[in-house]
Amino acid sequence: MERNKFALTPERSIRxxxxxxxxxxxxxxxxxxxxxxxxxxxxxxxxxxxxxxLALGDGFPEDRRSDFEDVINRKADGVPAQYIIGEQEFYGRSFGVTPAVLIPRPETELLVEAVLKYGNQLAPQPGERLTAVDIGTGSGAIAVTLALEAKGLRMLASDISPQALDVARRNASRLGADVEFRQGNLLEPFAGLAPDMIVSNPPYIPASDIEELQPEVRDHEPRTALDGGPDGLYPYRVMMDQLPLLATPPRLIAFELGMGQAQDVADMLRAAGHWDEIVTIPDLAGIDRHVLGIAR
Ligand code: GLN
Structure with a gap:
């Protein structure tokens, strides 16, 4: 449907x-x-x-008029503000975002916190560096934050999308984080590696629920970052199947997941048999949002 375009009345104040x-x-x-x-x-x-x-009483600058009308019209079309301004804050830092990546969500900060907490308990041997891998890194929010918050960690990250990896690489270099990025499907780029930790916030929306998402998400965020297959659990299953590609299973594995998926993902981790403690962590809305497997 054609709607009216926003046009600012001339000679207005900023207010x-x-x-x-x-x-x-x-x-x-x-x-x-x-x-x-x-x-x-x-x-x-x-x-x-x-x-x-302080500027609210000033005149609106004429040379900014068309830019302002343009961004307001894009917002009216349902484009998330983060894509219009090109950034989203995560864990106190500004991450560049484009429509090639999911906009980082606040609940994912809790996943980072959990990995920092449980990762701390994996005391490395003297002179040894812990290695962590972020699967499906998107904007790089998780990998870059872990690299900056956990000193001495060797951080690697993958994404299937080369466009997403460009965004993640830019974020790592802009924020001064040392992350090694690899393109590929989930764990596949890390065949032969022995990571101490794996963290992932993969796509987990059941395909049949995608149409019911808010239009801003459904129509503007990348499908590859949202669609988790018929029941939303496909990426977790593939990662479990890919574990034998690694030289050793990680001592810590930490997943973000969607509403109602915690039990199934916890069962998958139990069935894999590598982790003796399974921890489920609720988000601020009380939804079980993260499941961790820890080998003591
Ligand atoms: N790992 C990224 C994030 O947490 C991207 C997640 C995704 O695209 N599913 O923001």
Whole structure:
């Protein structure tokens, strides 16, 4: 359906530009219209926080008009604000994102925390470096954060998408993280390696549920990052099947998963027989979100 395009009235103050944009976004049904309008206005004006509030009474700069109209129209089309401004914060750092990668989610920070906590208990031999692998790294949020937070860790990461790996590599170099990236399907690029830890937030949405996702997710985030096959568990099964490719199974394995999948994934880890302790961790909404296998 063709809708009206946002066009800012000439000679407006920045505050009036904010009000016009938020009521436009509200009118086309965008959620959180005010938050989105402010975020996009700050982005176009290059102002954040206090500087933005102090500028509200100033005239809206004419040379920014078409940029502002453009980003508001993209938001009205349902494009996630993170793709428009090109970044998302994760674990206190800004990660570049493009539509080639999933936007990192806050619950994934809890997966990183769990890996740091349990990884700490895998005391390496003197002079030995622990090796960790992030499978399906996307933007590189997990791998880059672990590399920066766990000093001395050897960090590797894979993704099947070369475009995603470009984004992840840029994030690693921009944030100064030492991560070795390899292209390929799940564990396959690490054949012969003996990682101490494996972490993964793979695609886990059952294929038949994809149509019911919020349109912003469904229509704009990469399908390869979402679609987990008929029951959503396909990537976990493949990883379990691929374990014999490794020189030794990892002492710590840590997965993120979707609602209602914790029991099945915990059973898969138990059945593999490599880990004597299985830990399930709920997210802030109380949904079992992470399952870990730990060999003591
Ligand atoms: N590992 C990335 C993240 O957690 C990407 C996950 C994915 O694309 N399924 O954000």
């Amino acid at each position: 009036e530009a904010f009000l016009e944009a938020s009521s436009f976004l509200d009118g086309v049904g965008v959620l959180e219209p005010q938050r989105n309008a402010q975020l996009l206005l700050e982005h176009v004006l290059g102002l954040t926080g206090t500087a933005y509030y």
